[in-house]
Amino acid sequence: MSAETVILDGNRVADAIKESLLSRVANMAEKGIVPCLATVLVGDDPASATYVRMKGNACKRLGIQSIRVVLPEHTTTEELIAAINKLNDDESVHGILLQHPVPKQIDERAAFEAISIDKDVDGVTTLGFAQNAFGFAEFPSCTPAAIIAILDYYQIPVEGKHAVVIGRSPILGKPVSLMLLNKNATVTTCHSKTANLADIVRLGDIVVAAVGKPQFVQGDWLKSGAIVLDAGYNPGNIGDVDYEACEKVASAITPVPAGVGPVTIATLLKHTVDAAEKVARK
Numbered sequence: 001m002s003a004e005t006v007i008l009d010g011n012r013v014a015d016a017i018k019e020s021l022l023s024r025v026a027n028m029a030e031k032g033i034v035p036c037l038a039t040v041l042v043g044d045d046p047a048s049a050t051y052v053r054m055k056g057n058a059c060k061r062l063g064i065q066s067i068r069v070v071l072p073e074h075t076t077t078e079e080l081i082a083a084i085n086k087l088n089d090d091e092s093v094h095g096i097l098l099q100h101p102v103p104k105q106i107d108e109r110a111a112f113e114a115i116s117i118d119k120d121v122d123g124v125t126t127l128g129f130a131q132n133a134f135g136f137a138e139f140p141s142c143t144p145a146a147i148i149a150i151l152d153y154y155q156i157p158v159e160g161k162h163a164v165v166i167g168r169s170p171i172l173g174k175p176v177s178l179m180l181l182n183k184n185a186t187v188t189t190c191h192s193k194t195a196n197l198a199d200i201v202r203l204g205d206i207v208v209a210a211v212g213k214p215q216f217v218q219g220d221w222l223k224s225g226a227i228v229l230d231a232g233y234n235p236g237n238i239g240d241v242d243y244e245a246c247e248k249v250a251s252a253i254t255p256v257p258a259g260v261g262p263v264t265i266a267t268l269l270k271h272t273v274d275a276a277e278k279v280a281r282k
């Protein structure tokens, strides 16, 4: 590790976010309101089951209620939408999270669209995405918002910087590209058809890896001193970045685990509390 490389500690950022929620949850409890997150898990993917369990446990530690809806692998789109509609109609539920990915037979987009905008704490609906694009989303997607929270926490300047985002998924690469653009970065979004990927990544002052391929980003793809944010969550807790090689070149880098992941969960809790407070104000 070069002496100057800052390890961007996601647990520290997550703890700060969760700490800020304690008094807000307590204030609502005095009024008899308990923020409530409903997670919906479809199928048998063990990693997804782990992430949903982690979200439920994080809620519990903060005094947020969580409802876990688990549907079988063979669930149809219609059955999933019916389950989501039930949660939309349940006044005790403030936020709904449909765990991605869902089994192949399901139209994931249609299921995401079924989530009521007031409860879309994961920023997955078209309206939520569009609000994020214009820079006024109440609930931007949690992993992109976590990446921005890490940059903010460590006071890393974004304005005027060249941010290279590798990946264009609807809940990660695209929204984080827009969020960086809204912070006045010059943004290049790369994807599977991008030519000369390494040359483009080398232009990045900030590099966001959101590609879903373990240890994909190589150290010699980076400009010296680049800020590297690894949003990968591959099996075995392996990120999208070759960490050992990249930390030698980067000026700051998120590890996996303990980087973007814990901040994603803290952000989800924050959005759930925001949604509950909004209902309480009505």
Ligand SMILES: Nc1nc2c(c(=O)[nH]1)N[C@@H](CN(C=O)c1ccc(C(=O)N[C@@H](CCC(=O)O)C(=O)O)cc1)CN2
Pocket: 050, 051, 052, 097, 098, 099, 100, 101, 122, 142, 143, 171, 233, 237, 256, 257, 258, 259, 260, 261, 262, 263, 264, 265
């Ligand atoms: N609807 C959504 N689905 C998915 C999202 C999402 O934001 N919304 N993101 C990913 C996975 N994910 C949350 O669901 C997620 C992955 C990893 C972590 C995390 O904290 N990982 C830990 C290590 C895990 C462990 O100890 O086993 C870490 O990085 O320190 C949080 C959230 C896919 N689906």
